[in-house]
Amino acid sequence: MSLFALFQPGKKDKVFQPPDLRQITILRKTGWHRIQDEMNGIDKEKERLREAAKHREALHLQSKEIVKLWPDTIAGKRQKRLEAKKIREEMEEEKRKEMAAEEAKYREEEQKEALTKARTQLYYQNDRVKGLNRALLHTEVLKEREAQTELKQRMKSAAKDMDKKFLEIMTTRNGEALRKEQEKAVQKKLERQTVAEDLKNQIKANEFAREQQKLEIKKDAEEIQQLQERYQREQRMESERQADQKRNLMNAHLDHLNNRALRKEQEAQKQKAEQEQMQLFISTKEHMTKLRKQREKELFRSCKTLNTQRRERILNKLTATQQEQATNEEQRIAKALAEWDARQAQLQLEEERKKSEMLKSTAAHRKLLVETRDALEAKREADKIYAKKQQLKAEKMREQQRKLHDFNVAQTAERSARLQQMKDEEREFEATNAKLSAEEELKFQQYSQHIIKAAAEAKRNLIPLYKATREGVGGGHGPVFSGVRPSYLVQDSTGAQMPRYVSITTESIRKLNEAGDIHEAKKRLGFTW
Known part of the structure; x- marks a missing residue:
């Protein structure tokens, strides 16, 4: 029995029995690992090769790290150059940043200077500053005028000293001029004598020319006389020729008159013959x-005889026509009776037709009543549906009106809030404007005091400057209201500004009319209560 068999998880004994050590096989560690590897499917050779590859890779990386630190290799030199380049780029980047910061600072300073210059120029464009500058120019003009007046006085005093020298010089010049005038008079006398001789010679030449001209005129007169005589002879000949022509014309006219009388006589005879023919x-x-x-009378008599014969023929024809009419009347009566019978039969048929139509119309009327009742019921249903729709429509309209009322209320509240916001903004604007006006007034006063101080040091007239530095904006003569000095105009077509005279007299009159103490005023007026 092996140890592996003892510890199998699938077997469970009801009673645990301790193992028999004599039957247990003890394995070595290598054998145990081998068994485990076989069970897990692990290849030791592949694992060994993998471990060897990892070891070689680690050695290679270690060698690379060691070689990287060597300074005399290509990679080391390249790495050193890269590090130097990186350091150089970092230094250049730092320099660029510093230059950019300096440039930004310089631009900011330039912008501030430009803004300051623009504000100064705008400030100088202000009306009050312009007025102050005009007043300063006025003071300079007054100073220049005083200097010119002083210079004029000095020139007058200097001119008095120069008059004596001028008289001496003028006396000398007058003597020299008189001498020159005498010499010129002698020379002119000689010139006049020469001119007189020339004139005498010219007069003699002119007299000779006039004699020659007279001879030529006499010769021309003789030629003109001859031409005049020739012209008169030609005129006489022309008058004789015209007289002959007139006589010939008179004779021709008389012949013409005689011929015209003959023609008239011939025409009268011709007219007489025509009247006789007419x-x-x-x-x-x-x-x-x-x-x-x-001829007409004869024809009328013959026609009268013919009319009597025609009348007889007409009477015969009328009698025959009356007989024919009597026979035709009987025929018409018979025809009328037949027509009356036919009409009565037709009327009876018409009455029967009307009765049948009445029955049909009664049935149709009953049917129509039934249909009308059904239509009324349908109409009642439609009216109910319409009333329900109208009720829904009214409810919908009430809902819309409620929404519209809510919308109007919201709009009113929004409008009120907007108006309140506008009022707040306006008050804020007025406060800001007042603050700006005060700052501007302070700045103007500082600037004006600087100008006045400089003008006082230069010994200029300060009255125009004091007038220009009065409090309030505007060029009016009235009192200051909210930083503005208004103008008061006269009530006429000119619309001119009312003057403001300030003198000792006006101030005293104002003090007399404006009492500070009412009791003092009563005493002054004589009131004792």
């Missing part, structure tokens, strides 16, 4: 008319 035609026409009337 009278002959009229007389002939009247004769023909008389003959036609006589």
